[in-house]
Amino acid sequence: MSVDLPKPIADYVEANARLDIDGMLKPFLPDAVFIDNGKHFEGQSAIRQLFEEEVIPVKAIFVPDAVREEGGDVVVEGPAHGDFPGSPLRFTYRFTLVHGAIKTLETTV
Numbered sequence: 503m504s505v506d507l508p509k510p511i512a513d514y515v516e517a518n519a520r521l522d523i524d525g526m527l528k529p530f531l532p533d534a535v536f537i538d539n540g541k542h543f544e545g546q547s548a549i550r551q552l553f554e555e556e557v558i559p560v561k562a563i564f565v566p567d568a569v570r571e572e573g574g575d576v577v578v579e580g581p582a583h584g585d586f587p588g589s590p591l592r593f594t595y596r597f598t599l600v601h602g603a604i605k606t607l608e609t610t611v
Contacts, residue, residue: 505569510604511597519563522528523553530604537608560586564593
């Protein structure tokens with residue numbers, strides 16, 4: 503990882519690099535929301551299902567190369583690569599952090 507990320511985001515990215523679902527979930531609050539290209543997943547069980555069905559099977563790994571603060575959120579950009587059409591694709595991840603954890607994560611291509 504070549505960018506300096508807040509700890510919960512760095513923990514998520516590092517766990518994603520290992521395709522470790524439990525590690526990916528750990529930085530999320532229990533009632534967190536993950537918005538994946540407009541689809542909402544609320545709570546850790548729904549987010550776990552998203553990871554199990556859409557991240558792990560295609561080995562999607564996000565590699566951040568830019569970070570900035572915007573409107574109180576942390577915006578992280580970079581390519582994601584894996585076994586999916588168009589790989590690698592450039593993504594923008596918008597994190598809302600609350601009390602040192604991820605409250606909301608919105609991803610867009």
